[in-house]
Amino acid sequence: xxxxxILATILLAGTILTAACGNSDDTKKEETTPKTAVENKKxxxxxxxxxxxxxxxxxxxxxxxxxxxxxFVKAVKAGDIEKAKDIYxxxxxxxxxxxxxxxxxxDLDPRIDARLADxxxxxxxxEDWSGYHKIEYGLWVDQTTKGYEKIADQxxxxxxxxxxxxxxxxVTPKLMVNGAVDLLNEVSTSKISGEExxxxxxxxxxxxxxxxxxxxxxxxxxxxxxxxxxxxxxxLTDKFKxxxxxxxKYETKDGGYVSYKKLTKDDTNALxxxxxxxxxxxxxxxxxxx
Amino acid sequence: MTKSKKDGVLHKKIxxxxxxxxxxxxxxxxxxGATGIGGILSTIGKDWIAEDEAPPAKxxxxxxxxHQAGIxxxxxxxxxxxxxxxxxxxKSELQQLFKDWTPLATKMMRGEIIGTASTDMIPPKDxxxxxxxxxxxxxxxxxxxxxxFKKINLGDKKPTQLKKLPHFPKDQLVEAYSNGDxxxxxxxxxxxxxxHAIRNLVRAASGRVTLKWSxxxxxxxxxxxxxxxxxxxxxxxxxxxENPRAKEDLNKVVWVQHGESKPWMTGGTYLIARRIQMHLExxxxxxxxxxEATFGRHRNSGAPLGKDGEYDAMEIERKDxxxxxxxxxxxxxxxxxxxxxRLLRRSYSYVSGVVDSTGTHDAGLLFISFQKDPQQFxxxxxxxxxxDKMNEYITHRGSAMFACFPGVRKGSYIGETLFSTL
Numbered sequence: 001x002x003x004x005x006i007l008a009t010i011l012l013a014g015t016i017l018t019a020a021c022g023n024s025d026d027t028k029k030e031e032t033t034p035k036t037a038v039e040n041k042k043x044x045x046x047x048x049x050x051x052x053x054x055x056x057x058x059x060x061x062x063x064x065x066x067x068x069x070x071x072f073v074k075a076v077k078a079g080d081i082e083k084a085k086d087i088y089x090x091x092x093x094x095x096x097x098x099x100x101x102x103x104x105x106x107d108l109d110p111r112i113d114a115r116l117a118d119x120x121x122x123x124x125x126x127e128d129w130s131g132y133h134k135i136e137y138g139l140w141v142d143q144t145t146k147g148y149e150k151i152a153d154q155x156x157x158x159x160x161x162x163x164x165x166x167x168x169x170x171v172t173p174k175l176m177v178n179g180a181v182d183l184l185n186e187v188s189t190s191k192i193s194g195e196e197x198x199x200x201x202x203x204x205x206x207x208x209x210x211x212x213x214x215x216x217x218x219x220x221x222x223x224x225x226x227x228x229x230x231x232x233x234x235x236l237t238d239k240f241k242x243x244x245x246x247x248x249k250y251e252t253k254d255g256g257y258v259s260y261k262k263l264t265k266d267d268t269n270a271l272x273x274x275x276x277x278x279x280x281x282x283x284x285x286x287x288x289x290x
Numbered sequence: 291m292t293k294s295k296k297d298g299v300l301h302k303k304i305x306x307x308x309x310x311x312x313x314x315x316x317x318x319x320x321x322x323g324a325t326g327i328g329g330i331l332s333t334i335g336k337d338w339i340a341e342d343e344a345p346p347a348k349x350x351x352x353x354x355x356x357h358q359a360g361i362x363x364x365x366x367x368x369x370x371x372x373x374x375x376x377x378x379x380x381k382s383e384l385q386q387l388f389k390d391w392t393p394l395a396t397k398m399m400r401g402e403i404i405g406t407a408s409t410d411m412i413p414p415k416d417x418x419x420x421x422x423x424x425x426x427x428x429x430x431x432x433x434x435x436x437x438x439f440k441k442i443n444l445g446d447k448k449p450t451q452l453k454k455l456p457h458f459p460k461d462q463l464v465e466a467y468s469n470g471d472x473x474x475x476x477x478x479x480x481x482x483x484x485x486h487a488i489r490n491l492v493r494a495a496s497g498r499v500t501l502k503w504s505x506x507x508x509x510x511x512x513x514x515x516x517x518x519x520x521x522x523x524x525x526x527x528x529x530x531x532e533n534p535r536a537k538e539d540l541n542k543v544v545w546v547q548h549g550e551s552k553p554w555m556t557g558g559t560y561l562i563a564r565r566i567q568m569h570l571e572x573x574x575x576x577x578x579x580x581x582e583a584t585f586g587r588h589r590n591s592g593a594p595l596g597k598d599g600e601y602d603a604m605e606i607e608r609k610d611x612x613x614x615x616x617x618x619x620x621x622x623x624x625x626x627x628x629x630x631x632r633l634l635r636r637s638y639s640y641v642s643g644v645v646d647s648t649g650t651h652d653a654g655l656l657f658i659s660f661q662k663d664p665q666q667f668x669x670x671x672x673x674x675x676x677x678d679k680m681n682e683y684i685t686h687r688g689s690a691m692f693a694c695f696p697g698v699r700k701g702s703y704i705g706e707t708l709f710s711t712l
Binding site for chain 2: 174177239269273276277280283284285286287289290
């Protein structure tokens with residue numbers, strides 16, 4: 001039975017309307033927090049070390065992403081389907097870990113990482129589709145690499161361009177805090193539903209990488225979080241462990257992850273809950289930006 | 291969580307009028323400055339202030355009292371009902387959960403936001419979709435299920451009455467709409483206010499509870515000469531005509547009296563929820579005469595068959611000139627009235643899209659009844675049994691029972707009697 005959906009739609013519509021209309025005659029007290037300046041120079045300066053550490057991490061990840069993509073492209077062009085399938089999920093993990101940075105290039109991100117559904121949403125056709133997921137389709141559905149050589153070449157070129165342009169990204173503490181939450185949102189909206197890797201079903205690799213990306217940001221910011229709210233730091237440590245312990249149940253002997261298709265509803269429910277439980281305190285990291 | 295607690299007690303705002311009342315200062319004292327207020331507050335002590343009664347908010351239902359709101363208080367037009375499973379493992383964690391929920395519930399029932407974040411760099415405390423609306427008569431009703439007592443050691447507090455309902459004829463229950471460790475019933479005259487309340491309570495309990503099942507519902511409550519009429523269900527018949535309303539009646543039917551259940555349940559009641567699918571397509575091709583014979587009442591007036599007024603006595607033994615029962619002995623009302631037991635019905639209709647397998651409306655009734663002993667419901671349901679003509683048009687899909695706490699005293703918290711060492 002299709003339940004809950006109607007109410008959800010009504011509520012959503014209501015919320016959008018409320019937001020759009022503005023509230024001139026609210027009987028309820030509006031939140032009174034004064035708007036803090038978007039760029040808070042003082043706290044930005046205080047977190048210079050953290051920002052530098054995160055940028056170094058992102059660059060390292062994208063270095064490795066470029067190397068793995070090179071191997072992947074080689075395998076595709078050599079027609080070695082098995083090897084390409086092998087490299088595919090692990091190569092993508094470097095990208096997924098650094099997604100807050102990689103995403104900042106609105107043109108490159110879809111060229112590398114778009115799913116067919118994203119292309120269609122944008123009103124384009126399958127012919128406009130490129131990147132990892134198109135080759136994923138070739139490997140797992142078409143079961144061939146023939147005809148995908150050009151896509152592979154383009155992927156490598158885009159990857160290299162991404163790596164080069166990362167140097168120019170201005171990393172801020174705010175980008176880090178919001179990025180960590182975004183990584184979790186990615187997990188909640190597409191990985192947990194198996195909609196990221198619909199042909200290879202390697203969603204748990206991306207899942208793990210997104211969590212690692214968020215955890216890296218937490219680790220870097222941990223000292224300043226501790227200073228502001230020690231209990232929050234402890235809670236985050238606990239909740240990250242909770243998610244990681246749960247994910248460990250699905251690890252395979254070779255260090256990879258089981259297919260998404262092997263997960264039961266109870267499994268995805270438990271994973272989703274663990275991510276939501278982590279998300280609430282993670283969103284509180286913003287207190288260090290005060 | 292520590293922050294929201296702080297908001298609940300320390301940041302509680304008091305009106306100038308109350309302050310004057312408290313301190314005995316007359317109109318001349320109006321010039322009290324901010325520092326003056328602070329000084330007075332510190333001498334009185336914060337606990338006392340937390341218990342001070344705020345003036346009634348617009349369209350609000352009182353949170354405090356001998357009994358929880360949302361049971362014998364007037365029905366609102368919308369419900370959002372949720373069953374939760376607990377993640378917490380100990381009695382003290384569970385107790386803390388209800389303590390944390392209490393100030394949120396009182397604020398939302400007064401139509402206030404639940405708190406304000408310290409900075410815009412973190413998500414707002416209140417999710418905000420009820421901004422601009424008053425309390426809309428929001429009521430929040432809390433209860434605990436049998437399964438809770440298996441997960442958390444509460445000693446010998448589990449009432450014998452709180453157990454799984456027996457299987458009834460034609461039950462087609464699915465776990466996805468059944469049971470749960472905790473229930474929260476949010477009723478309001480606006481669907482978004484009801485949902486907002488549940489959303490914020492669940493959010494504040496992140497990591498401590500998970501969603502088990504939920505159901506939204508609505509009621510059309512017509513007004514006649516300023517009086518609220520008994521709501522009609524989706525079969526167009528009035529639902530709740532025979533509800534107990536007088537205090538004495540409520541004590542007989544609904545409220546657990548001293549010695550009738552575990553001591554912590556005195557003043558409380560048992561809630562039974564049934565998600566009943568109603569096959570609207572079959573109903574709509576049934577002749578009016580047959581529809582009325584199914585219920586045992588006239589559709590438009592709600593009167594017993596053969597009578598004129600909704601509240602006329604049912605008198606199921608009445609016979610016509612030929613000696614036939616006027617109210618058929620297979621009608622819903624005849625069978626329900628064949629046993630002594632009574633209930634307080636507080637049901638809501640639901641529509642939830644389309645049934646995948648049949649292409650029909652997924653619609654029905656979120657049946658909710660309150661009774662001091664679940665046996666009252668069991669007796670009636672058993673009497674309906676296989677005979678009830680209504681069976682042709684309905685299927686019971688979900689089932690749950692919860693023990694609803696007695697009301698909350700000022701300065702106390704939801705469910706305190708369960709945790710205190712009575």
